[in-house]
Amino acid sequence: RVERELDEVSADLHKKEKLLALHRDKDGSIEALTEELDLMRRAVDNLEAVNEQLNERLGTHDDVIEYCESLKALCRRIGVTDVELEELNIRGAHTEVQTLRQQVHSQQEEIEWLERERKHWIQKVRLQPLLEAQLQLKIGLTAEQKRIVDDIVENMRSGTYVHDDGVDSANADFRE
Numbered sequence: 001r002v003e004r005e006l007d008e009v010s011a012d013l014h015k016k017e018k019l020l021a022l023h024r025d026k027d028g029s030i031e032a033l034t035e036e037l038d039l040m041r042r043a044v045d046n047l048e049a050v051n052e053q054l055n056e057r058l059g060t061h062d063d064v065i066e067y068c069e070s071l072k073a074l075c076r077r078i079g080v081t082d083v084e085l086e087e088l089n090i091r092g093a094h095t096e097v098q099t100l101r102q103q104v105h106s107q108q109e110e111i112e113w114l115e116r117e118r119k120h121w122i123q124k125v126r127l128q129p130l131l132e133a134q135l136q137l138k139i140g141l142t143a144e145q146k147r148i149v150d151d152i153v154e155n156m157r158s159g160t161y162v163h164d165d166g167v168d169s170a171n172a173d174f175r176e
Contacts, residue, residue: 050074054067072085132146
């Protein structure tokens with residue numbers, strides 16, 4: 001009976017030793033996994049910092065091609081395959097940036113053209129009174145007669161001018 005109890009206690013002790021060893025292995029595994037998780041978190045933080053720097057560089061349009069190549073290298077380092085990279089179509093981003101650059105260039109050309117037009121019209125507006133004054137002197141109009149002509153021209157442009165055969169003061173002044 002004592003031997004049987006001793007065998008039972010021995011078997012129980014052996015089970016408990018196995019459980020303890022298994023528990024220690026699990027603790028070791030948990031600690032190892034925790035350390036690995038910490039390393040991965042640090043790697044993710046580093047990659048996020050690199051990504052942020054690359055995004056800043058892309059935002060300033062420094063070198064898009066270099067950015068794309070760096071992004072590819074970064075993807076390869078973290079285990080992305082070439083097939084997956086092609087699926088991401090990083091070159092498409094480069095093409096999109098080139099398209100945007102072309103649009104910016106065409107808009108800059110349009111701005112330059114508009115600026116030339118603006119300068120032309122500003123110059124014309126500045127010179128118009130001088131040209132009108134010279135014309136007024138050539139044909140001998142007084143200031144009042146010029147004002148009347150300007151009113152008639154404005155009325156004709158707006159479509160409100162009605163030709164009147166009757167003689168009024170404006171026409172009388174104009175005939176002098």
